[in-house]
Every structure is written in structure tokens, then in C-alpha cells.
Amino acid sequence: MESSVATPPPRPPQPATPPKGQAPTGAVEGSSTWSLLDRLGLALCWALGLLFCAIALALVVYLFLQGIKFLKVDQLTTPAATGFAETETGGFADAFIGTLIVATMGIALALPTGVAIAVWLVEYGRPTALARVTELTIEAIAGIPSIVLALFGTVIFSSTALGFLSRANEGVVFGRSFFAAAAMLALVALPLVVASTRQGLESIPRHVREASYAVGKTKAATTRRILLPTARPQVATGMILGLGRIIGDTAIIVVLLGATQNFAPVEGAPFPLSYLRGAGTTLTNFVFEASPTGNLNQPQKAYAAAFVLLVMVLGLNAAADLVHRRARKAGTWSH
Amino acid sequence: MEEELQPEYGPRWSDQRVERMLGALVIFVVGLLLAMIAVVVVRGWASFAHNGLAWFGPGGNVDAQLQEISLSGQNGLHYVWTFHAWPLIWSTILITGGAVVCGLFTALFISVFIVEFAPTWMSNVLQPVVRFLASVPSVIYGLLGVLVLVPFIGNHLITEGQKASVAGVISLTGYSLLAAVTILTVMIAPLMVSIFSDGLRAVKPGWVEGSLALGVNRWRTTWKIAVRAARPAIVAGTVLAVARAIGESVMLAMISGSTGWAPNPADGLIFVYEPSRPLAPTIVKNVDQLSSPPANATLFAIAAVLLFAAATCSLAGWVARRAMRKYGVA
Numbered sequence: 179m180e181s182s183v184a185t186p187p188p189r190p191p192q193p194a195t196p197p198k199g200q201a202p203t204g205a206v207e208g209s210s211t212w213s214l215l216d217r218l219g220l221a222l223c224w225a226l227g228l229l230f231c232a233i234a235l236a237l238v239v240y241l242f243l244q245g246i247k248f249l250k251v252d253q254l255t256t257p258a259a260t261g262f263a264e265t266e267t268g269g270f271a272d273a274f275i276g277t278l279i280v281a282t283m284g285i286a287l288a289l290p291t292g293v294a295i296a297v298w299l300v301e302y303g304r305p306t307a308l309a310r311v312t313e314l315t316i317e318a319i320a321g322i323p324s325i326v327l328a329l330f331g332t333v334i335f336s337s338t339a340l341g342f343l344s345r346a347n348e349g350v351v352f353g354r355s356f357f358a359a360a361a362m363l364a365l366v367a368l369p370l371v372v373a374s375t376r377q378g379l380e381s382i383p384r385h386v387r388e389a390s391y392a393v394g395k396t397k398a399a400t401t402r403r404i405l406l407p408t409a410r411p412q413v414a415t416g417m418i419l420g421l422g423r424i425i426g427d428t429a430i431i432v433v434l435l436g437a438t439q440n441f442a443p444v445e446g447a448p449f450p451l452s453y454l455r456g457a458g459t460t461l462t463n464f465v466f467e468a469s470p471t472g473n474l475n476q477p478q479k480a481y482a483a484a485f486v487l488l489v490m491v492l493g494l495n496a497a498a499d500l501v502h503r504r505a506r507k508a509g510t511w512s513h
Numbered sequence: 514m515e516e517e518l519q520p521e522y523g524p525r526w527s528d529q530r531v532e533r534m535l536g537a538l539v540i541f542v543v544g545l546l547l548a549m550i551a552v553v554v555v556r557g558w559a560s561f562a563h564n565g566l567a568w569f570g571p572g573g574n575v576d577a578q579l580q581e582i583s584l585s586g587q588n589g590l591h592y593v594w595t596f597h598a599w600p601l602i603w604s605t606i607l608i609t610g611g612a613v614v615c616g617l618f619t620a621l622f623i624s625v626f627i628v629e630f631a632p633t634w635m636s637n638v639l640q641p642v643v644r645f646l647a648s649v650p651s652v653i654y655g656l657l658g659v660l661v662l663v664p665f666i667g668n669h670l671i672t673e674g675q676k677a678s679v680a681g682v683i684s685l686t687g688y689s690l691l692a693a694v695t696i697l698t699v700m701i702a703p704l705m706v707s708i709f710s711d712g713l714r715a716v717k718p719g720w721v722e723g724s725l726a727l728g729v730n731r732w733r734t735t736w737k738i739a740v741r742a743a744r745p746a747i748v749a750g751t752v753l754a755v756a757r758a759i760g761e762s763v764m765l766a767m768i769s770g771s772t773g774w775a776p777n778p779a780d781g782l783i784f785v786y787e788p789s790r791p792l793a794p795t796i797v798k799n800v801d802q803l804s805s806p807p808a809n810a811t812l813f814a815i816a817a818v819l820l821f822a823a824a825t826c827s828l829a830g831w832v833a834r835r836a837m838r839k840y841g842v843a
Contacts, residue, residue, distance in 0.1 A: 209732070216732040223626035226619055227639055233699060234642045237649065237657065295542065298535035308539065314831055315543045321753065321827035322549075323760025325796050326816045330549045332803060333556065368542075398531040419648075426650030428763040429793075433800050462652045462763075469656050471767045477660055484653050491648055499641065 238488070245485025248478040254486070258439035258464075267476060270483050272440050273464035276356075277425055277490070279453075280435070280460055283360035284367055284424040289417055291364070292371025297401055299372075300379040320369035324362075328433035331362040335434070344455055345444050356454040359435040366427055367420030374419065378412025379405055411505030418498045425490055428462040439464060439474070461487045550820060557814030559807070563594035568814065571599035575773030579799060579811070586805025596811050600775035602818075604789035607690060607776060608765065609758040612697035617751055619698065620705035621740070627706070628713040629735045647703035655767035658696045663687040663768055671786050679780075683787060688770035691785040696764060701754040708753065712746020712837070713739055745837040749830045756826035759793070760819060766794035792819055 209220055253269030261267040295312065303309040335344055336353035344355035382405055390400040406413070436442065436457030443452040461483050467473050468480035561568055578596050585593040623643070627636045667687025676685050716739045724734040740747070770788020773795075778784050790798070792815050802808035 212730050212732055219732060220630060223622050223630055226622045227626050230623060231638060231642050234646055294535050294538050298539050302532050302535060311543055312539050315546045317831045318546060318824055318827040321756040321823045323793055323819050323823055325762040325793050326820050329813060329816045330552055333552050397528045398526045422648045428652045429797060432797060462650055465652045465656055466763060469659050469767055471659055480656055484656050487650060488653060495645055495648055
């Protein structure tokens with residue numbers, strides 16, 4: 179800015195060999211010679227940048243303060259109950275576990291599918307028309323509002339053929355279950371996994387593949403043993419981004435998992451299935467319902483649950499950063 | 514590499530077979546999308562058919578119409594279909610438009626800052642901040658909106674006089690366009706920043722250096738050369754942000770005011786304090802009515818409109834990205 183490095187003012191514009199592939203940055207030219215309007219623009223840049231930092235900081239600090247004030251450990255272990263005061267209504271254990279279940283199931287579906295699609299796009303991709311259509315499809319899925327996905331889910335999972343995935347009562351299928359929610363959430367995470375994996379595969383130079391083919395490996399074996407292990411950091415990044423989206427989605431949960439705050443296992447089914455086929459809740463759903471505009475209206479618990487959610491998101495962000503940094507340190511093919 | 518000797522990748526995992534398996538999966542996903550479009554349009558068709566183009570027009574109270582529709586489905590006598598969605602559409606346009614305009618402005622300046630002007634320490638701080646803001650769940654934004662921003666607007670920004678002036682028509686409580694646009698901007702600007710700054714980084718250094726060599730200062734070079742060269746990225750980012758904003762349901766259900774009301778800019782600046790409800794939150798709020806056939810059709814009709822808008826955006830973004838690839842950018 180104005181106070182940046184003091185360079186001798188009228189310097190012949192001589193690019194001091196900037197690093198290749200990078201716009202010249204740093205002490206190329208101070209803003210002291212600029213006209214007022216340009217300087218005001220730069221000041222606006224600083225102001226907006228600092229504003230963003232301030233918003234993020236305020237958000238984190240505020241939620242941490244509220245979280246520390248209202249979060250009690252037993253809220254994570256006691257399920258929600260009905261009551262009149264906030265002291266009587268229990269915690270949000272079911273919501274916490276529900277988030278973990280949904281995240282696991284959703285990513286378990288999205289990760290293999292996404293990696294497979296990315297492999298097909300980069301390594302096979304014939305016929306070309308199908309590849310273009312697939313690209314467009316993935317792009318479209320990324321843009322579809324999750325509430326529309328949720329409505330679509332109600333149609334699929336209320337069909338009698340899929341009654342075994344949720345509660346079925348005298349031929350009427352309830353259509354709300356962990357299976358239903360996880361399947362639709364997998365669609366939300368899918369584009370992120372595909373995009374990231376694809377980027378990773380595309381950054382591996384051609385000669386790596388050729389070397390592998392030259393020693394007699396098939397394309398499938400090359401992909402499995404050489405390409406995917408090399409692209410592992412990008413796959414991991416895609417997975418983490420996808421997890422973040424799954425954890426943060428609310429619309430699909432509200433529509434496809436249920437408006438309840440407790441697990442509602444299906445009677446007569448074996449243990450894990452009984453829960454997975456039943457309705458349930460997640461942290462996002464709990465926050466939504468516990469906010470003053472929801473049905474529960476318990477702002478203190480909403481803050482506590484939001485804090486837990488934020489910690490999970492921060493953890494995922496940190497994990498993504500770590501993966502990125504380690505991958506860079508280890509070095510990639512592309513340099 | 515002892516695997517080479519094993520028949521693991523023999524005929525069972527032959528290339529043709531793997532290609533066919535992956536291809537089948539790809540076709541399945543493409544088919545799923547087509548099925549989704551078909552299902553949503555077919556389910557919503559009844560609502561469009563009964564209302565014709567008036568579906569998109571104004572007329573009557575939307576909330577009352579929705580209630581009539583779902584009640585008629587529960588009684589089962591004869592279904593009511595009348596639905597005029599204009600207030601919801603108008604609210605979607607206002608909130609999305611407002612947030613995208615604010616977001617575009619903010620995101621352009623911030624991405625230019627990150628890529629060109631910020632000292633290293635500053636861009637090292639800003640980049641994770643942007644990533645973080647993009648990854649905060651919308652329900653958290655909604656909660657903070659409800660508990661912090663909305664009361665602030667209601668208690669400090671809206672004067673008693675303003676509240677009194679519209680008292681008979683609508684109550685101004687802070688659940689407003691202003692709150693919705695502010696928070697939506699914070700949600701979508703980071704999305705734009707990440708795409709814009711990728712585009713700006715990919716601008717050929719030679720072009721920028723050429724301008725600098727002619728004695729144009731860095732600020733003007735950035736805006737005249739780099740930003741213009743990165744136009745496809747800017748279009749792509751904006752279009753994605755529009756899609757995200759149109760589809761945002763939960764946060765807006767919490768803070769837009771949840772009233773089927775069309776804020777009128779002709780009322781003067783007070784309209785930014787007026788509550789409304791866009792299309793997507795309408796679905797969230799009425800999801801309990803899905804079991805009533807006419808309400809079900811109406812909600813799917815709304816979903817069809819959202820799907821159409823989002824698909825248009827995706828298509829535009831895809832075209833812009835392909836243009837970028839052609840020029841070797843991103």
C-alpha cells in the first residue's frame with residue numbers, strides 16, 4: 179500500500195526477472211506515483227480484504243464464546259427430550275451421531291462413484307460426445323439446489339420398490355431414512371470429488387502412463403497402481419470438501435431424514451439397519467429447528483450445536499490444508 | 514512390483530471390461546439427472562396446467578393460496594389449484610440480484626487484491642479466510658442472522674416512524690431484504706473469489722508485462738489487462754454464484770421473513786426493510802404439505818422453476834469454462 183517498500187520513484191519499467199508463470203508481485207512499483215483514484219481503489223481493496231477477515235474472525239470468535247458459554251458435555255451424550263424449559267429438553271446426542279452417520283454413508287457412496295467418473299473422464303472419455311455430456315451433467319448436479327434434490331429424493335424413496343430402505347406401513351412407504359438422505363447427499367458431494375480427482379489425474383504427465391504401458395501394464399492396472407496413488411492428495415481434498423458440504427447441508431436432511439429430533443428406528447429390523455432405515459436428525463437440522471424461527475426455539479442449544487458444527491468444519495478445513503501442504507512438500511509430477 | 518505376476522489384472526479386469534463398467538456408471542449418473550428433470554417437471558405439471566402463465570403472475574395472497582391448496586388436498590373434496598407465484602419470484606430476483614451485484618463488486622476487488630496487490634502475509638491470511646467463509650454451513654449463517662443481524666436491523670436501523678408508516682400493511686421486524694442480501698453476499702462472494710483469482714492467476718504474464726513496459730501503472734494494468742483477460746472466469750464465477758443464491762433455501766427460510774410479500778422499490782428506501790420469501794425457502798417451509806396432492810404438485814412446480822434457472826446457469830458456466838480452456842486459461 180502507500181507504506182509499502184520505498185522504491186526510487188521513476189524507475190524504468192524493467193521486469194526484474196519475475197518468477198516464471200507468475201505475474202510480477204512485490205516491490206515492483208509503489209503506489210506513491212499513482213493518481214488519486216487508483217490509490218482510492220487500492221484502499222478499497224484493503225478495506226474489503228480486512229472486512230472479510232473481520233467477518234470471519236467475528237464469526238469464529240462469537241460462536242466460540244457462545245459455544246463455551248452454552249455447550250455442556252452432557253449435551254453430546256443425552257438425546258433430545260420434550261419439555262418446556264431448556265433444562266428439560268436434553269441435549270443433541272442423536273443429532274451429533276446422525277451427522278457422523280450421514281457423513282460416513284454419504285461419502286462412502288460419493289467417493290468411489292466420483293473417482294470412477296473422474297477416471298473414466300480422464301483416462302477413457304470415449305465417445306467424446308458422452309464425455310461432454312458427462313462434464314455437463316456433473317456441472318449441472320453441482321448447480322442444482324439441494325432442496326430440489328431433496329424433493330426428487332422423496333419421489334424415489336417413497337416408491338414401493340425401495341420400501342426396504344425406509345419405513346413401510348401397509349404398502350405406504352415413508353421415504354424418510356438415513357439411506358434416503360445419504361444417497362441424495364452423495365449427489366451433493368459428487369461434483370467436488372469428481373472435479374478434484376480429475377484435476378489430480380490431469381496433472382500427471384503423459385510419460386508416466388507411457389512408462390507403465392511400456393512395461394506391459396494394462397490401462398486398468400496403471401490407473402489402479404500408478405495414477406490413483408499419485409493423485410491421492412487431490413482425491414483426499416475432494417473427499418474433505420465433499421464431507422464439508424454433506425455436513426453442512428440442511429435442506430435434504432429436513433426433507434428426507436425427518437422433522438424429529440430423535441432416532442426413530444424401525445421395529446423388527448436387525449440392529450444397524452433398524453436405525454438406518456428409520457428417521458433421524460443431524461446437527462444442521464437441530465440448529466435449524468432450535469433457532470428462533472424453528473419449531474423448538476432454544477437459541478442457547480442452537481448456539482451450542484452450531485459451535486460443534488463449526489468445530490467440525492474448521493477441522494475439515496485444517497485437514498484440507500494439511501493434505502495440500504504435505505502434497506506440495508512431497509512434490510508432484512507437475513513441475 | 515510383484516503384482517505383475519499375479520493374474521489380478523488378467524481377463525477379469527481387462528481394459529474393455531473396466532471401460533464398460535465405468536461407462537455404465539457414467540451413463541447411470543447422466544440418466545439420474547435426466548430422470549430428475551423429468552420427474553420434477555412431470556410432478557409439477559398439474560400446477561402449471563391449471564394456472565397457465567398466470568402461475569408466474571401476481572394476484573392475491575400467495576400464502577393464503579398455498580394454504581387453500583394444501584387444505585383442499587387434505588379434505589379431498591375437490592382440489593384448489595390457484596397459485597400466483599409473483600411475490601416469491603420477485604423476492605428471489607431481488608435477493609439474488611442484490612447479493613450477486615454486491616458479491617461481484619466485493620469479489621472482484623478482493624481477488625485482484627489477493628492476486629496482485631496484497632503483501633504475501635496478507636494474501637496468506639486472506640486465502641484461508643475466503644475458503645473458510647465458503648465452507649461455513651448455511652444454517653450457521655442463518656442462525657447468526659436470526660440472533661444477531663435481524664435484531665440489530667429491527668432495533669437500530671428501522672425507525673419507529675418507518676414501522677408506523679406501514680403498520681397496517683406489514684410489520685417491519687428486521688426480517689428483511691437487507692438482512693437476506695447481506696448474509697447471502699457473505700456466502701456467495703467467497704465462491705466468486707476462488708474462481709476469479711484462479712482466472713486472474715492464469716493470465717499470461719507477458720500481457721501484463723507488456724502493459725507495464727509501456728509505463729501503465731500496476732493498478733490500471735490489472736484492471737485493463739488482467740481483469741479483462743480473465744473475463745470468462747468472471748462470468749463462470751458469477752453464474753455459479755447466481756445458481757447458489759437461487760438455490761439457497763435454509764438460510765433464507767430463517768431470515769427473509771417468510772411472508773409472501775413483494776417488496777416494492779417504488780415505496781422508497783424502506784423496501785429494503787420489508788420481509789419477503791423467495792422460491793426455495795417456500796419449499797422448505799411447506800414440506801409438511803407434500804402428502805396433499807395439489808400442494809405436492811405446486812411445490813414440484815416451484816422446484817421445476819428452480820431447476821430450470823439453475824440448469825441455465827450451469828450451462829452458461831460450462832460454456833464460459835470451455836472458452837477458458839480453449840484459451841489455455843484454467
